[in-house]
Amino acid sequence: xxxxxxxxxxxxxATAFADILPGExxxxxxxxxxxRDTEAVNTxxxxxxxxxxxxxxxxxxVDGAEADEQRxxxxxxxxxxxxxxxxxxxxxxxxxxxxxxxxxxxKDEPYVESDEARPLNAYGRTKLAGEAExxxxxxxxxxxxxxxxxxxxxxxxxxxxxxxxxxxxxxxxEPLRVVDDQxxxxxxxxxxxxxxxxxxxxxxxPRLYHxxxxxxxxxxxxxxxxxxxxxxxxxVVPITTAEIGRPAPRPAYSALAxxxxxxxxxxxxxxxxxxxxxxLGVDKETV
Ligand SMILES: NC(=O)c1ccc[n+]([C@@H]2O[C@H](COP(=O)([O-])OP(=O)(O)OC[C@H]3O[C@@H](n4cnc5c(N)ncnc54)[C@H](OP(=O)(O)O)[C@@H]3O)[C@@H](O)[C@H]2O)c1
Numbered sequence: 146x147x148x149x150x151x152x153x154x155x156x157x158x159a160t161a162f163a164d165i166l167p168g169e170x171x172x173x174x175x176x177x178x179x180x181r182d183t184e185a186v187n188t189x190x191x192x193x194x195x196x197x198x199x200x201x202x203x204x205x206x207v208d209g210a211e212a213d214e215q216r217x218x219x220x221x222x223x224x225x226x227x228x229x230x231x232x233x234x235x236x237x238x239x240x241x242x243x244x245x246x247x248x249x250x251x252k253d254e255p256y257v258e259s260d261e262a263r264p265l266n267a268y269g270r271t272k273l274a275g276e277a278e279x280x281x282x283x284x285x286x287x288x289x290x291x292x293x294x295x296x297x298x299x300x301x302x303x304x305x306x307x308x309x310x311x312x313x314x315x316x317x318x319e320p321l322r323v324v325d326d327q328x329x330x331x332x333x334x335x336x337x338x339x340x341x342x343x344x345x346x347x348x349x350x351p352r353l354y355h356x357x358x359x360x361x362x363x364x365x366x367x368x369x370x371x372x373x374x375x376x377x378x379x380x381v382v383p384i385t386t387a388e389i390g391r392p393a394p395r396p397a398y399s400a401l402a403x404x405x406x407x408x409x410x411x412x413x414x415x416x417x418x419x420x421x422x423x424x425l426g427v428d429k430e431t432v
Contacts, residue, residue, distance in 0.1 A: 239284060265395065
């Protein structure tokens with residue numbers, strides 16, 4: 146029976162893994178194990194003796210990282226180094242999850258693994274540093290993904306659905322104003338988790354991979370899809386990144402594709418449909 150050590154247990158991706166992992170699973174929560182604590186990480190990993198370590202913990206607050214890059218670095222880079230150190234002397238693969246925000250957005254077609262990473266913001270810089278730590282491990286695998294959402298945790302799809310439901314409930318005519326000049330690959334965490342497992346089953350070689358839902362859209366297009374799937378009569382109005390004025394710069398274009406022979410995720414439209422159905426409690430059997 147396989148033994149899985151999963152970091153970031155309270156997060157979206159780790160929760161998606163927890164739903165489908167076969168075998169014995171150690172779900173590591175921040176309050177019980179802070180990955181910045183070298184000794185504690187070493188003890189926990191060596192005691193459990195995982196066959197595979199899925200490292201989904203991260204400092205994911207993009208604007209927060211801009212305000213405190215040191216803290217983001219300690220979690221995203223040093224935390225990853227601690228996990229790798231705890232695996233020395235074993236042959237356990239570590240899968241580190243990274244982001245489309247390692248790119249500067251200058252391309253107009255999907256970024257592939259051989260494209261040069263040039264992060265625009267602190268979050269991207271610290272995640273890129275974490276990639277280097279993971280790839281320093283002989284069994285290190287880096288999976289870059291993008292714009293993650295799921296029925297758990299905080300994410301854009303849930304925020305838009307809640308805001309649109311609120312407009313309808315209160316009869317507010319106020320439209321939702323959503324950024325339309327950033328394009329990416331919204332990725333359903335459940336789809337990513339299942340494709341990562343499928344790839345690991347096929348003995349994924351230790352290197353860098355892009356795994357995101359197929360296709361791309363802007364945040365505004367994603368919001369319109371959510372509102373329409375939920376059957377809500379709420380207007381979604383496009384605005385610019387400059388109008389919203391967030392602290393961290395974001396790439397204008399960061400869709401991902403892969404040049405490696407790996408299993409592919411379904412389209413972002415399928416992912417959003419599944420997630421909205423789950424959030425609305427739609428029973429697949431009865432549709
Ligand atoms: N979210 C996205 O849009 C996105 C896009 C591209 C890539 N990614 C990457 O995909 C991975 C999973 O993302 P996600 O959306 O599932 O993240 P998430 O929901 O924000 O969860 C991250 C988890 O990391 C844990 N964590 C934070 N600091 C920690 C520490 N010092 N020690 C131990 N655990 C700590 C948090 O624990 P607490 O809940 O206890 O604080 C949280 O459960 C991350 O590597 C992220 O960088 C995410």
